[in-house]
Structure formats: C-alpha cells, structure tokens
Amino acid sequence: MVKTPKESLTTITDIVLPGESNPLNNLFGGELLARMDRACSIAAQRHSRRIVVTASVNHVAFNKAVPVGSVITIEAKVSRAFKSSMEIYVDVWIEDIESQERTKANEGIYTFVAVDTTGMPVQVPKVLPETDLEKERFEGALRRKQLSLILSGKMDPKDATELKALFGN
Ligand SMILES: CC(C)(COP(=O)(O)OP(=O)(O)OC[C@H]1O[C@@H](n2cnc3c(N)ncnc32)[C@H](O)[C@@H]1OP(=O)(O)O)[C@@H](O)C(=O)NCCC(=O)NCCS
Secondary structure, eight states: OEEOGGGGOEEEEEEOOGGGBOTTSBBOHHHHHHHHHHHHHHHHHHHHOSEEEEEEEEEEEEOSOOBTTOEEEEEEEEEEEOSSEEEEEEEEEEEOTTTOOEEEEEEEEEEEEEEOTTSOBOOOOEEOOOSHHHHHHHHHHHHHHHHHHHHTTSSOGGGOHHHHHHTTO
C-alpha cells in the first residue's frame, strides 16, 4: 500500500500563554517540542492507522523565538516510511494577526515507529511524494535514518552506505 504525504498532513493552531514561557517571555523550548511531538504523532497515526511511538527526535532548529501571545501553526507530514518506521517533518509558523502573514519559526524531524498492542514494530504503508519539497525530503530520509541509528549506537558507521555516498566513498 502507498500513501501520499498529504494524507498524513496534521495542522494544529494554538496560542502561546504566559505559563508556557521562559524568563524572556518567549515560548519554552520543551513546550514547543511537546507540541511538535503531538502533531507528528497524529501524522504518523494517520499514515499507518496503528499505535505509534516516538523513536527519535532527529533534528530540531529553534531558529526564531516565539513571543507569548503568538498564534502558532504546527504542520506535520510523513516524509518517508521504511518497514515500521516513519520520518515526520514538522514546520512551525507564527501568524501575524493583523497582516495574516506567516513566518517560519522552527522545524523538526522526528522518527515514529508503528507498533502492535504488545509494542512490537509492525509494517507501515510506503510514501509516494508529490511536490518538489516532498520529493527532496523523501530523498534525504534514508541518510538521516542512518545518521540517527549511528548516533543511537544501533548502526555501525561502515554500514551507512547512503550516508557515506554523501562524502564520495
Ligand atoms: C522505538 C522502538 C519500538 C524500536 O524498537 P526496536 O526493538 O529498536 O525495534 P527495531 O530494531 O525493529 O526497530 C524498529 C524500527 O525503528 C527504527 N529505529 C529504531 N531506533 C531508531 C532511531 N534512534 N532512529 C531512527 N530509527 C530508529 C529501526 O531502524 C526500525 O526501522 P524499520 O522497521 O523501518 O527498518 C522501541 O525502542 C521503543 O518502544 N522505544 C520506546 C518508545 C517510546 O516509548 N517513546 C516515547 C518516549 S517517552
């Protein structure tokens, strides 16, 4: 079975309240991570229609502070699926309420694994990317998976063929 990233698209719009801020009155990083994790979890469930667990946070870039009172929109989509694991890209946007303009604040890449009721990994549908951005994210997903497995001690770097190809080996 094959599904498009669009089929897993998950959009959550919410406001940043004072209790969720750091001493500079910007959104606390851990709070944002939790919101991103929730959006990614729903995207992974929509793709797999199974129970899913977070296996790894592969990358997060806090590029722009998010002030208290901001209206933020979190968009998550499955970019590639392997056997039981799925890479999810999540983008965070701040909305200017007056102009309605959206500014990209942060992004992250999560890995979720679909499991059965005993926690054992189960197979998920493949992904068919459609847009240029979806194709670019799909292409890079295997080397990001290999990097994540190396960093977590689950893969020997010499077996990371896709990652090594980046450096011409
Ligand atoms: C995630 C989990 C199911 C993986 O179990 P496992 O015994 O390592 O199973 P496997 O080795 O078969 O790995 C399953 C898949 O996860 C992938 N995976 C495991 N760790 C990974 C990591 N750090 N980065 C990327 N992918 C990872 C494997 O490559 C494999 O992918 P594939 O089936 O698509 O090829 C297991 O570690 C787990 O349940 N962890 C706890 C999850 C959790 O509770 N999360 C919430 C945090 S509080």
